[in-house]
Amino acid sequence: MRRFVFVIVLLITFRLSAQETPQISDTIQLGEVVSYGHLQKFQSGAKIEKISGAQYILSQDGNLEQLLTRSLPIAFKSDAGGLSTIRIRGTAANHTSVNFGGIDLNSLTLGQSNFNNIPVFLFDEIGVQFGSASSVNGSGSIGGAIHLGLINRWTDGFKLETRVSHGSFGEQLYGTKIFAGNGKFESVSRAYYYYKKNDFPFLNNTYRDFENNIFEIEDVQKNASIEKYGLLQELNYRFAENEFFTLNVWLENNWRQNQQNMQTNLNNPDFSEDYEDKHIRIWAGYKNRKNPFKFEINGGYVFDDAVNNGSTKDTIRTQRAIAEAFVEHDFRSDASYKIGAKAERIFPEVYAYSSSLEKEDRVDFYASYYQRFFRKLSLTLNLRQGFVTDFNVPFTPSVGLNYLVVSKEYWVLRFLGSVARSYRVPTFNDRFWIPGGNPDLDSEKGINYELGTKWSYCNGDISGNLKINGFYLNIEDWILWKNGGSFWYAENVQKVKSRGLEVMTAWSYKLFGLPATSGLNYSLTSTKRIESQNNTNAINRQMEYVPLHSGNCFTTIQWNDLDFTIDGSYTGEQYIDEEDRNVLDAYILFNTSVAYDLEINSANRFIITGAVNNLLDVDYQSSWGYAMPGISYRLGLTYKFN
Template structure:
């Protein structure tokens, strides 16, 4: 029923788009600074590696989720199954060491500590920024390995414009989405809605079959009970008082449901077994922003409600509510220097059936200060200081220092060197501290130190342009929290120290070849992430961590020919350990994908884009999570109609 309601809504939106052409005059759009932008992230973090997904790749990822986008465009490792669950691992860190930021909200679960990256739809956002390495001095708890920023852009639409998107793919995949923009140049309403579903009934070779008499040890099987159904709405209301003064109000509603994919053994032996998981989210972020010089300031506030239900058991409540307030002042007191000081406060009310009744709420307050200085137009230095306070918990002081040096600046190329040192931390999850039995309120925060050196060479001769970036990093994390088997129950403890070091290479180029514009890129990462100390008895000391490939990389190339755009991309993932024993090792694999799109205008106000994509065109048999099947070759076709 929900599916037909959503489809009906989108059809109404489509008809409205067409009918609205006559009564509305489509005027020019004035672009101002984005709410979350690459430049804002970079200013006070010199030497930090922060990447923004290129627009061409971002457009190709609009039909999928964030894991599919990032795994094909950046050197980042994911542990995933066939679409229901994906967790991120930046530079060998754990999933709960990366924060996912929407405005001033870290959308990570306060009970589990991480986000399911499969549930983050690319379609709702205008850009995605990724910070590699520690970001705790800027973002607070949970940014030991990195930070993801989900960006929205103020368009200040004057008139009306709209978009409708329809997609259909293999194994019952379908997406219906719409974006509606309405404004008068000062007031703007932006509505984004989507519905996504997939039956996931793909075929695969199951190695759990045993026919000793005929020497048959695998059989073609079909994945059962791995359905996905997600829907969401993101509503923006923006008002511009003046060119540098405006108000934003964002509401992100999300409802995610999936059947938990069973491993290949269960899928073969008990194909009717079902487990469902439902999580709902309400995220509200509002703020007044005054960016008039020399003093700029913001006052923001938010509310978050997260609720999870497993197997329809509403009695086992797992929900949290958050109230957030934040304010800061930025002052450019001389032309090449500025500082920013601010505070952020959060009141958290958990309602979890397995928590102690004595836990009513928790308060968190962070005070932070940042300083930026540019010297001789060559050297940029930044300092960030952050001190957090948590109810009945000690939070470490987290400073960071960054440098960016312009070494060479010639007519056609620029060479920069960067460096960054930063401290980071993570407050243990509510489950880690308060789950009964096993939670430990006396846990220490996980603490990290991050050291980074980088260089970037940029080239442009008017026809060809590109960048070559190399970063070397070293990160150690102490008091890493794990759950240990205590016999009668599991319990949380600060167990191990981890050392991660490596090199990242990234390049992107835009050039003419036979008169055609070509864009290409290549990314590679070498990551050595190892336990150096552990309270657990383990054979895995000084060995690569689980689900962290030593070598990983990807590439892409796209070419534009008249109204067509052709793209090919591939990704390589090295072998991976999956437990602390030398067994159940995932084989290395390579995935190759291709797409072609065609864009045409009906008239000056209407345009259509058709995109066809084939994933895993080599039909590679691989696993990303031990024992769980992944789909072979599959397709997706989408149609996007835009009223400009």
């Protein structure tokens, strides 16, 4: 039945055949007036995807992991809402940077982000870069980079948006966005509160009754509650059309009961442990884009504090001050360059570090060049050199190109390619945790080769594109923690190669006379450890928690003010450790949603949404031994006042 529904969705997706089609846009850029990051100008050949508006709206009640798994071919290792880590192109969780302005959200102690703690509701745009991006983003972007964007709308007047949603297992979201301004000054306040009791039923397969030959029992998840709230405040002032100042303050508090595995949930149902992290993130900048010489001066402050199981004496806290400035010069209509520098001073305060570690300084110098030839070929070159206190950082260049092969009346064909070096400075835990930290570790180093093509088509009621990307990623000095008997210790132990193919397509068309949009994403990712100092039989075998095959598809049909969407995702089987017998089964999930846009008058509008997730009530696991919820619902109401 599951496969039948999946095939039906695919058939709807490709019910486009030979209908005829006038005009076409050959490139898709992220919005020009975005507070955070022009991603593509100096990265010709890089694969950068922007989440579509429709997918964004349908996922605004959830977290970033839920959005990305339903819209892009990206794998995650997750439990039921408490912890989720990303695996872009087979890399580790600490190989993808998550960027908010000049701030990398990844923990300086752990080196990764929990995607369950990043609410979609707070942001206007989300961009994802596949493949190495260290030459642009610095340390950590070996597998890719996520960019969280805010759009400066320069509100003239007052706007209000409020959102309320309730769902299964005690899920609640309350959010508001308040826009106020006079066209030059703008204040935007975004706040949310999220709670979920997370007491879902599941089939516990760790039960053992040998006498009656019973090896599973109905159970309910206990002590896995989640509570999160945050505020993102923007203050923007526009001096002139292309000259403005922005200040953004993001306050966040995340608390969760760590979900226990199925065996603990069954045998020790009263056991509970919690984890809380608090964040203060401030980013401010002056931007002048009026002349051929454009420049920006930015600065920020970040405070991260984690409390494990209520133990405030075991301090896990870091603070950092950030400064960045760059100049961009369009010295010809078809050529420009960019030169900049970024500096950070970090103050770690962790109970397991040596008291002699007071601070660490990091400085990066970078340069980028863009050139367009004959209106068909664009070429970019990026250079970056970092410096870290008492640590050697490799030089990371990258080069990319975008070539317009054919441009016809109804269609356009492009080729893209890039070569990029990348690196990751070991985390503070890797270097300074006592015992086991190793200050003599080398940086992890990667090199990424990318080759892709994009075919875009537009004629009449049909428009869309097909993108195919092949990649090869080689990572050396991959850091792991090894069992040393009396304690674990960090070491550069293995070499990993990842290669694969990604296919993405999206189309707009008419289905039975109604506007429709469909998309399909597929990833073939072969990631293997080629060398390892560990005594392992898993050499030249697929890495743990990296599915060889994964993908998703969706179809949205619009009827007047009503949108109906059905989407499905497939995750192939995954090894969970270095033993060949321990494998997570493949699974297919389906979701459906509906949205109704009710306009009362020009100033008042309601958007009513409903969703059913895991439509077929599939029993599956994303992380070994941890239960996941079955079928669930979510109802939401948004009110907009302008």
